[in-house]
Amino acid sequence: MTEETDHERRLANGWQGRYYEDFTVGDIYKHPYGRTVTETDNVWFTNITMNLNPMHFNEAYASETEFGEILVDGTFVIALAVGMSVIDVSANATANLGYDEIRHHAPVYHGDTLFAESEVLEKRESSSRPHVGIVTTELRAYNQDNVLVLSLKRTPMVLKREHAQPTAAKPTGWPEGIGTQPSDL
Numbered sequence: 272m273t274e275e276t277d278h279e280r281r282l283a284n285g286w287q288g289r290y291y292e293d294f295t296v297g298d299i300y301k302h303p304y305g306r307t308v309t310e311t312d313n314v315w316f317t318n319i320t321m322n323l324n325p326m327h328f329n330e331a332y333a334s335e336t337e338f339g340e341i342l343v344d345g346t347f348v349i350a351l352a353v354g355m356s357v358i359d360v361s362a363n364a365t366a367n368l369g370y371d372e373i374r375h376h377a378p379v380y381h382g383d384t385l386f387a388e389s390e391v392l393e394k395r396e397s398s399s400r401p402h403v404g405i406v407t408t409e410l411r412a413y414n415q416d417n418v419l420v421l422s423l424k425r426t427p428m429v430l431k432r433e434h435a436q437p438t439a440a441k442p443t444g445w446p447e448g449i450g451t452q453p454s455d456l
Contacts, residue, residue: 280456282439288362290432291394291404298391300359305386305415306351308343308379316347343379348421352412355387356425360410363435363443364427365403373423377414384415392424402434 317327325332326342333341349370361367379385389408397403406429412421437443440453 282451282453282456284437284439285442286358286362287435287437287442289359289429290363290435291406291429292432294391294394294404294406294429296391296393299388300356300390301388302355302359302386304355305384306355307384308347308351308381310341310381313341313343313347313381316350317344320344320346322346338378340380343381343383345375345379345421348375348379348385348412349373349423351385352387352410352421352423353425355385355412356389356408356410360389360406360408360425361427361429363430365400365430366428368405368426368428369424371424371426373421375421376419379414379420383420385412385420386414387412389425397428400428401431403428403430405429 314328316322322344326336326338327333327344328341330341333339353370387410389410392407392409394404394406397405405426407424407426410421410423410425411419414420435443440451441447
């Protein structure tokens, strides 16, 4: 074997998300992967949700408003920021219990790049479901100029580690027997 092939192949765990025990009040997770919002994102989302406010799709109208251009649909901004947070906050959630105190602090325009972070505000055991805990975070989204554009509180029920059974061969979301298996190594 050469130095390049002088190693054993093995299945290694990828990122499995946080479990209830992994959350600490006061921790802030800067979510990876900022995302640039495109005109297509806004047009599709506005059409899919039947949002008929011309501010989101009528350039002539929007150009005459105080903003001077089309604004990105605020519910798209919420959905994008929440989606960006899943990798750190709710990859192991069984349900989202609520989104509270949603605030749009500044407009989002086509071409803005958004970044999101979540701060753990509180956590507690579930009184009715022993396999989960309840975690409340504040989700904040910023644009490329470090302008806060969105904040909200989010409360998912998150699995406790002992009740999750992911393995390197069968991570969460993968059916049994798909891809490389230990017997293949």
